Amino acid sequence: MATERHRSDTDPGDTDPAGRDLDAGAEPHPDEGGGAERFVPRSRSLRTLGAAAESCHGCELYRNATQTVFGSGPRTARVLLLGEQPGDQEDRLGEPFVGPAGHLLDRALAEAGLPERDVYRTNAVKHFRWRPPPGGGRRRIHQSPTQGQITACRPWLLAEVEAVRPAVIVALGASAGKSLFGPSFRVGDARGSVRTWSAEPEAASAAGIAVMTTIHPSAVLRADDREAAFDGFVADLRRAAEVLK
Ligand code: URA
């Protein structure tokens, strides 16, 4: 089954308690699965890439989502902000970081002195993964993508990085970190540090890009002490701004 191909052995799977596959909404497209690579054009024009991503079936997540949410921002941006996946609002509007987490992020970027024109925003996974509430209802409950889905979507991210060639990537939370560094990545170990990354790990020291890891803005929204969490988040973003100097 195409959906099984991307799952790691440790992945708990994508079924609800009754065993139904939660990512299988509509009928699968005949070319579903296998990862995004064969959908990614050679072009490194963001416009061309974004248009091609609209019809990606590299994993099953397009089935339950409204649309692909590709990255957004100028190709001259020096900072690439990497989130997890579009949320409910982003799925409806087709733009990354336009919901509550995005508003918090905007405030934090302004406070850290990172101007809009220097920021490209994208996500590790370009389709919204959600499930219905256990008791039924219309609300769409966010579900983190699996490692298999993160890996399937990675070719889009690599193309975006090649197109923008940022001076620094800010990894917002665990899924972003796993997309860059693999399944063993933990935010707690990496937070606030600046490391060098390359799509091919052997080349990291030669041709790497600086990656600063921090928490996800929605973790700030969930924190008991929001103000302290916000200040910590801004301090991390300032560290990314330092790399630009
Ligand atoms: N959270 C993310 O990680 N990305 C978005 O685009 C919105 C919310």
Ligand code: SF4
């Ligand atoms: Fe393609 Fe990524 Fe969407 Fe999966 S999540 S269908 S790989 S764009």
